[in-house]
């Protein structure tokens with residue numbers, strides 16, 4: 001049986017960052033308590049009638065570290081009661097530098113959280129303030145030290161490249177400071193400007209510069225070079241790790257393993273063809289779970305064509321590449337024949353390469369991955 005992951009969404013944040021389009025809501029103690037009760041109920045009501053083996057549990061958000069350790073304990077207990085959470089499971093919590101003190105971190109660790117994901121985003125204090133982040137670079141550095149002191153051996157750091165007006169020199173400084181902290185894992189994303197966010201409005205009004213695609217491509221190239229020099233393995237388009245420290249939970253999304261999501265806006269996949277997702281708003285989610293034990297608002301089954309496109313898209317995100325033999329075994333088709341013209345063009349342009357029964361992005365292809373996906377899928 002394929003091992004599953006469980007995702008729990010915690011929507012609370014202390015501020016609303018200017019670029020954010022996640023399902024979040026301002027933290028309030030009573031609301032958080034009602035929400036935790038709802039998520040516990042949703043997990044208890046999970047409909048599958050088999051006991052599932054789970055080897056990764058991920059608390060994402062929002063800001064899960066706004067929750068009291070006792071609330072995290074209840075959520076972990078609910079997961080344990082419904083699923084078989086295996087010994088040695090990866091248990092990750094996203095932690096915002098503005099929210100966690102030493103005592104709280106030690107208690108999370110004691111409860112079984114063994115991996116922390118820290119949203120640093122940048123080490124430039126003025127930019128952090130413009131983005132309306134609730135922390136400074138010093139807070140991030142202090143948090144990493146506190147996590148180490150609390151016994152966290154696996155830390156991920158998130159950075160954003162291509163911030164408005166960010167220079168290549170500023171990006172190099174961010175990379176250098178991140179590398180000095182030696183996190184086991186780094187997720188480095190190019191800024192995306194989502195509609196209806198304050199950042200989109202600032203750009204539209206001319207108050208902030210629009211992201212520059214050429215500069216972002218240069219930043220991506222610098223990131224590949226700098227992290228490789230520092231000993232990090234580039235294993236997914238936006239993800240890097242020290243040897244042996246790949247993110248087990250994230251890999252489930254990219255390899256098509258089952259992941260069950262709980263909480264508002266959470267998405268689930270059964271590992272075959274069925275996907276479903278929960279109500280996005282916190283209030284409505286809680287009402288739905290209080291009334292009927294679940295809050296699924298979308299449910300669909302991928303048809304064969306969609307499943308094939310998805311397998312190709314996800315497989316190419318991994319730098320190890322898309323496994324042609326696994327695709328043939330699963331779908332009874334040969335992708336080299338199916339998409340012969342597109343693949344020939346992309347190989348000629350130096351964007352993908354074919355080696356050892358795998359089709360993979362080159363470094364140039366990783367920079368232009370969106371173009372590659374559009375051409376192929």
Ligand code: SF4
Nearest residue numbers: 013016017020061062
């Ligand atoms: S902390 Fe994260 S989830 Fe919360 S508002 Fe900022 S970007 Fe969004």
